[in-house]
Amino acid sequence: DELVSQIAAGEVVERPASVVRELVDNALDAGASQVTVRLLAGGVRLVSVEDDGGGIPRDELPIALRRHATSKIASLEDLEAVGTMGFRGEALAAIASVSELALLSRCAGQPNAFRLDARTGELQPAARAGGTTVEVKELFFSTPARRKFLKTDATELAHCIEAVRRHALARPEVGFAIWHEGKLVEQWRPASRDQRLADVLGDDFVEGSVAVEYAAGPIRITGRAGVPDAARSRPDHQFAYVNGRYVRDKVLTHAARSAYEDVLHGQRQPVYALYVEIDPARVDVNVHPTKIEVRFRDSREVHQAVRRAVEAALAAPRS
Ligand code: ADP
Ligand code: MG
Numbered sequence: 179d180e181l182v183s184q185i186a187a188g189e190v191v192e193r194p195a196s197v198v199r200e201l202v203d204n205a206l207d208a209g210a211s212q213v214t215v216r217l218l219a220g221g222v223r224l225v226s227v228e229d230d231g232g233g234i235p236r237d238e239l240p241i242a243l244r245r246h247a248t249s250k251i252a253s254l255e256d257l258e259a260v261g262t263m264g265f266r267g268e269a270l271a272a273i274a275s276v277s278e279l280a281l282l283s284r285c286a287g288q289p290n291a292f293r294l295d296a297r298t299g300e301l302q303p304a305a306r307a308g309g310t311t312v313e314v315k316e317l318f319f320s321t322p323a324r325r326k327f328l329k330t331d332a333t334e335l336a337h338c339i340e341a342v343r344r345h346a347l348a349r350p351e352v353g354f355a356i357w358h359e360g361k362l363v364e365q366w367r368p369a370s371r372d373q374r375l376a377d378v379l380g381d382d383f384v385e386g387s388v389a390v391e392y393a394a395g396p397i398r399i400t401g402r403a404g405v406p407d408a409a410r411s412r413p414d415h416q417f418a419y420v421n422g423r424y425v426r427d428k429v430l431t432h433a434a435r436s437a438y439e440d441v442l443h444g445q446r447q448p449v450y451a452l453y454v455e456i457d458p459a460r461v462d463v464n465v466h467p468t469k470i471e472v473r474f475r476d477s478r479e480v481h482q483a484v485r486r487a488v489e490a491a492l493a494a495p496r497s
Pocket of ligand 2: 203267269270
């Protein structure tokens with residue numbers, strides 16, 4: 179099973195940022211209102227994610243590390259309409275197979291926390307307020323060939339920050355902090371969505387963009403799209419969310435690009451943060467282990483909705 183987990187890890191864990199993505203995902207699933215990420219050496223030496231969510235009961239700590247052990251699928255129907263973010267129970271097992279992982283958690287009503295060392299299986303009482311900390315040390319220490327592919331600490335750090343940024347734009351009501359080598363590098367306090375967009379992407383993103391607000395049948399699209407007279411163009415500012423999850427999806431990218439072509443005739447690179455809400459039965463999130471890809475039941479319907487949403491926003495008179 180160790181080998182199977184390591185193979186799974188190859189798909190899920192590419193670099194420290196993958197660990198950050200999965201651990202923050204879990205923290206949000208656990209209902210955290212504050213998520214703190216601590217990194218050493220760009221996350222290669224340490225990724226620690228601390229939350230104030232519901233915690234893991236003592237007896238479930240070892241189970242959480244098992245493959246396909248997930249608390250998030252209550253029934254088969256859930257697989258059809260997955261409302262929650264993570265659902266496969268692979269991430270922790272995969273990460274533990276290529277790192278030194280420890281789980282530290284305390285549930286509401288427990289007199290103290292417990293700490294589980296994944297490698298030794300040692301389970302001990304520990305001190306902690308309610309919530310969970312997952313510590314991942316020395317990523318790929320046992321697979322030097324993979325460790326060799328990592329970039330400089332600065333590059334890995336940038337990817338880690340980007341991973342948190344994607345979550346932060348989805349969950350403005352949650353506070354986030356990122357520490358690197360003991361220094362606070364980013365801090366986003368709970369905010370409205372527009373304020374969070376400004377905090378994470380800069381005031382000029384919000385000032386240089388228009389609101390997107392569109393609904394058609396089972397689809398609702400909100401967010402902001404950059405306008406041509408905005409001072410700065412950041413082509414990397416293309417964020418798309420489906421039911422609260424960050425995705426990279428050709429249908430969405432193409433639809434947004436088409437809208438920019440139609441309305442602005444290439445005067446500006448598409449820049450946007452788009453939030454698509456769609457009936458979960460119309461989208462399959464079970465396509466890729468990292469859940470960054472989705473498959474729409476009717477991609478034409480989604481394409482049309484996004485295109486119209488962005489077109490309407492860009493074409494609307496601005497004051
Ligand atoms: P998944 O998120 O797909 O369920 P993971 O491997 O990411 O699978 O996590 C396994 C299980 O460990 C989760 O289902 C959850 O029960 C528990 N868990 C992991 N991280 C946390 C956390 N931060 N807070 C509470 N429970 C957690
Ligand atoms: Mg998960």
